Amino acid sequence: MALIKSVSRFIASVPIYMWLLFILLCASFVLNPLLGRDPNRTDTSEVYTPPSLAHPFGTDSSGRDVFARVIAAVKLDMGIAVGSGILAFLVGTLLGAVAGYIGSLPDTIVMRLFDVWQSIPGLLLGLLVLSVAGKGIAPLVGVIALINIPVYGRMTRAELAVQRNAAVVDSARLSGVPEWRILLVYLLPQGFSSALAYFPVQAGFAISVAAGFGFIGLGVSPPTAEWGAMIAAGISDLLFLNVWWTTLFPGAFLALTILLLYRMGDWLMRHD
Amino acid sequence: MHPLLRRLISRLFQLLLVLWGTVTIVFLVGRVLPADPAVVLSGPNATSEIVEATRAALGLDKPLPVQYGAYLVSLLQGDLGRSLISGRPVLTDLAARVPASLELVTAALVLAVSAAFVCGLQAALKPDSLWPKVNKALVTGGTAVPTFLLGILLLYAFYIKLPIAPAPLGRMGIGPASIENGTGFLVWDALLRGRWDVLFSALHHLLLPSITLAFTVFPQLVQVFHSNVATVLSSDAYKAVKLAKLPFRMVLWRYLIPPAVAPALNLLAASFGYMIGGTVLVEHIFGWNGLGAYVLNGINAGDHAVVQGVVLVSALCYSLAFFIVDVAMYFIDPRLREV
Numbered sequence: 054m055a056l057i058k059s060v061s062r063f064i065a066s067v068p069i070y071m072w073l074l075f076i077l078l079c080a081s082f083v084l085n086p087l088l089g090r091d092p093n094r095t096d097t098s099e100v101y102t103p104p105s106l107a108h109p110f111g112t113d114s115s116g117r118d119v120f121a122r123v124i125a126a127v128k129l130d131m132g133i134a135v136g137s138g139i140l141a142f143l144v145g146t147l148l149g150a151v152a153g154y155i156g157s158l159p160d161t162i163v164m165r166l167f168d169v170w171q172s173i174p175g176l177l178l179g180l181l182v183l184s185v186a187g188k189g190i191a192p193l194v195g196v197i198a199l200i201n202i203p204v205y206g207r208m209t210r211a212e213l214a215v216q217r218n219a220a221v222v223d224s225a226r227l228s229g230v231p232e233w234r235i236l237l238v239y240l241l242p243q244g245f246s247s248a249l250a251y252f253p254v255q256a257g258f259a260i261s262v263a264a265g266f267g268f269i270g271l272g273v274s275p276p277t278a279e280w281g282a283m284i285a286a287g288i289s290d291l292l293f294l295n296v297w298w299t300t301l302f303p304g305a306f307l308a309l310t311i312l313l314l315y316r317m318g319d320w321l322m323r324h325d
Numbered sequence: 326m327h328p329l330l331r332r333l334i335s336r337l338f339q340l341l342l343v344l345w346g347t348v349t350i351v352f353l354v355g356r357v358l359p360a361d362p363a364v365v366l367s368g369p370n371a372t373s374e375i376v377e378a379t380r381a382a383l384g385l386d387k388p389l390p391v392q393y394g395a396y397l398v399s400l401l402q403g404d405l406g407r408s409l410i411s412g413r414p415v416l417t418d419l420a421a422r423v424p425a426s427l428e429l430v431t432a433a434l435v436l437a438v439s440a441a442f443v444c445g446l447q448a449a450l451k452p453d454s455l456w457p458k459v460n461k462a463l464v465t466g467g468t469a470v471p472t473f474l475l476g477i478l479l480l481y482a483f484y485i486k487l488p489i490a491p492a493p494l495g496r497m498g499i500g501p502a503s504i505e506n507g508t509g510f511l512v513w514d515a516l517l518r519g520r521w522d523v524l525f526s527a528l529h530h531l532l533l534p535s536i537t538l539a540f541t542v543f544p545q546l547v548q549v550f551h552s553n554v555a556t557v558l559s560s561d562a563y564k565a566v567k568l569a570k571l572p573f574r575m576v577l578w579r580y581l582i583p584p585a586v587a588p589a590l591n592l593l594a595a596s597f598g599y600m601i602g603g604t605v606l607v608e609h610i611f612g613w614n615g616l617g618a619y620v621l622n623g624i625n626a627g628d629h630a631v632v633q634g635v636v637l638v639s640a641l642c643y644s645l646a647f648f649i650v651d652v653a654m655y656f657i658d659p660r661l662r663e664v
Contacts, residue, residue, distance in 0.1 A: 165342070165346070169346030169347055169349075169350060172343045172344075172346070172347050172640050172644050173347060173636055174598050174599060174601050174602030174639055174640075174643060175602055176605055176606070177602050177605070177636050178636070180605070180620055181351065181354055181633070181636045182354060183624070184627075185354060185629070257468075261471035264473075264474075265471060265472070268473045269605070269606065271624065284477065288477060288610075291477065291481055291485075292481070292484070292493075297481070304470075304477070307474060308469045308474065311471070312465065312468075312469035315468055
């Protein structure tokens with residue numbers, strides 16, 4: 054019920070930064086086809102042209118339009134964030150719910166597993182797995198989910214450890230509702246709602262991690278437009294050629310997206 | 326049993342358990358995931374005989390539990406394998422690089438903690454001043470701008486536009502001669518031997534990377550410290566202390582700061598661990614020759630022993646930080662001393 058209520062309220066009063074995110078995402082899908090721009094089209098006659106009307110964010114070392122690339126990257130980076138978020142959310146809440154609801158030995162095992170899991174700093178855990186799983190979007194999504202599973206797990210576990218002693222659980226049990234049904238139908242949705250409020254914050258974190266991996270060359274393969282990879286490619290332009298638009302525009306969009314997601318998370322937590 | 330001893334033993338046991346778990350995860354990731362180390366190590370042009378020979382030489386033809394046992398035994402002997410790139414044992418390479426990373430992380434931690442301490446305290450004591458607003462701006466900026474982007478922005482501002490920072494090419498300029506047979510902690514070595522030229526150069530090079538790294542944990546630290554101080558300020562115990570008309574300095578250092586700092590100590594250990602991860606990106610930008618650069622080279626060359634070694638060392642440092650904080654809590658929190 055809490056879930057439905059928060060969703061209906063969500064629709065009723067959407068703050069400005071959510072609209073901004075929405076517009077950004079829509080623009081990413083429609084703007085390039087609409088304007089006939091191709092983020093990967095190179096043009097050797099227009100290398101490093103500064104921002105102008107034809108190229109609002111200028112062009113990069115291969116004459117590609119930076120605006121088209123920055124906009125195209127929105128859906129990719131958001132996709133990685135949301136994909137990894139959903140994966141981490143599902144696995145994490147399920148593990149946490151089982152641990153919190155059953156308690157005793159399963160609880161101890163899952164919590165110790167999380168301890169070990171989190172004893173490796175997130176970024177290094179990602180590097181470890183990526184070093185064997187290889188580069189690409191799918192491994193990246195999996196790795197970022199992997200970093201976040203314990204966070205969701207702990208959150209849901211804390212919630213359910215309290216909830217399992219609630220009166221509704223006792224009455225359900227007395228009326229012969231099977232245990233798995235109590236867990237999945239009565240308790241998990243409540244565990245969900247607190248974890249759900251954390252989702253945008255996690256997505257913001259996921260984007261910065263994804264861009265970080267892209268930055269060190271472990272994300273998407275070139276020439277795919279991705280903020281981290283674009284910034285990495287633009288460093289030498291910035292530091293040695295004084296060409297600022299190839300790094301600062303993707304950087305600004307990256308920071309803006311993270312900021313909007315964090316704001317959204319704040320808002321959801323306050324309205325939970 | 327003495328409560329301190331009991332605490333030490335229980336925490337040591339936990340530490341070993343977590344480390345054992347970490348080692349197992351690292352082992353499993355290296356063995357169970359699809360990439361076959363024997364194929365990778367033999368190189369792209371290897372015949373199947375060579376691959377089999379490599380497999381036998383590495384002990385990879387034996388059953389998994391036997392490999393696991395051998396792995397544990399070699400780890401206990403300090404054998405982390407051999408690096409493909411450098412040809413040296415990974416442990417030797419790590420010993421040369423760990424000080425560089427630890428120096429950077431320590432500098433960043435000191436910076437982040439002292440800044441968060443001052444900003445949080447001021448904001449809580451003077452809620453109507455500019456401090457809360459400054460903090461909010463720093464927190465928003467620090468969370469929205471990813472580490473690597475901040476590093477690049479700082480470089481652009483303080484190396485290109487206002488050239489006061491050195492080129493992002495490592496820990497020291499080419500001017501001063503390096504210190505032989507030191508600990509590897511440049512600032513420490515320079516201080517001990519009175520080499521002021523080295524000290525200046527090392528601090529100069531530490532400036533931007535440590536600020537960058539400090540920002541990865543500053544937002545959280547300052548928020549927690551601010552709210553902790555605010556909680557103490559509104560507590561009944563603190564109001565009673567204020568009635569006693571003690572000098573402000575004494576109230577501050579005996580009754581306000583300790584109860585506000587103690588709950589944040591675990592966060593300190595967490596920050597340390599987070600920075601050990603974040604240092605990979607910072608080192609990459611600033612040409613810092615530490616663990617981060619080493620692990621990235623390792624990944625790009627498919628050098629698994631290097632990646633695993635760095636992960637193990639980082640997890641060890643992280644777990645040790647938690648262990649130290651846990652034990653230190655005993656001395657800080659008097660409630661833990663009761664039997």
